[in-house]
Amino acid sequence: MPSAAERTRTLVQSTCSAVLILPGADGARSEDLMPRARVVGTDGEIYLLFPADAPAVRAATHAQDDELPAVLELTDVAPVAVPHRIRGRARVSGWLTTAPGIAEPGHMMLRLEVGEAYLDDLWGDAAVGPEEFAGALPDPLTAYETELLQHLAAAHDDHVQHLSALLGHRADVRRVVPLALDRFGLRVRCRDTAGRSFDARFDFPEPVSDVHGLRRAMRALFEAAGDR
Template identity: 65%
Template sequence: MPSAAERTRTLVQGTCSAVLLIPGLDSVRPEQLLPKVRSVGPDGDVFLLFPADSPAVRTATHAQDDEVPAVLELTDVAPVAVPHRIRGRAWISGWLTTVPGATADPGRALVRLEFGEAHVDDLWGTERVDAAAFAAAEADPLAGHEAELLQHLHSGHGDQVSSLRSLLSGPQSWTPADRVIPLALDRFGLRVRFVRAAGSFDARFDFPEPVNDIPGLRRAMHRLFEAAAHD
């Protein structure tokens, strides 16, 4: 399974929504604190690109040598329609500073969130992430393609996704109203949500080995669907 640091790094560098929370800016409209671009430096600090006149940039600039505490809150929402659609959240707390000498597009400015600590609460559980683990972690190689891949599985391969229920252990009885929805995908496997009248539950289908690219994913998915078809 991906580590807590890898999962958090994936959220930071992925497409999930993010907002920067700064004490004292509670009256600011939330959309003013949404970074346009997020990236991670070699030491684990998070770099955020904002409009040059945003409250985050003004606060970091006016603070000068003072430490400005801030929290980057990330919310991961499933790219397909499914009950309980929020897949996870992560919070990275630290100190906001300007980035001397940094260049950005006209009208935009870069600020740095110096990493203090992080927590992630997702489909895997709740864990704390320290600075060293976060700096050393890498984002999941499939993260940039996950949304379109899940949507493609859901819309174009619904019968094959539904066939995965044959791999579940224990006796199961199914009705035409039951749905099987691909929920999450990473280099280690596919997570599916089974939606039934009596309630929903998730099942994880691990790949035989981690995949690092789309061709490897195609082979892994083919083997998974083949196993379901012959079970």
């Protein structure tokens, strides 16, 4: 399974929603605290792009040499329609400063030095230290996961439904929906005939590193389900 640090890094570098929480910004609209872009630097610091007049930029500029505590809150929502769509949440806390000269005119890049992170997702909850976060890599499929899950649900629904054959003891499955995808496997959310939901996970024979490897792994998975 992916480590907690890897899962946190994946969330930070994914397209999931994010909002920056900082002192003195209680009256700001939530959309004004959402970075336009985010990227992780070589030392594990998180760079957040904001309009130059954003509340976060004003706060970081006024703080100058003082440490401005801040928390980046991330919410991961499944890109397909399933019951209970929130797949995970993460909080990355640290200290915020400006990083002038990086962003285009009219914008400012802010630098969040990571102090600690906390993750609560489909795998469970865990704390992640700054060294762990800096040393982790995002899942190689994160840039494609949304498109791939939506494609599975729309174009290969018949194959996805056949995965219920691999559940064995759960013969009462009525519906299967792809929920999450990473280099280690596919997670689906199932609904039984009584309307109850539960998750199942299908591990790949070996971790995949790109979309080509994923296609082979998915083909083998569908073939295994079809043989039952």
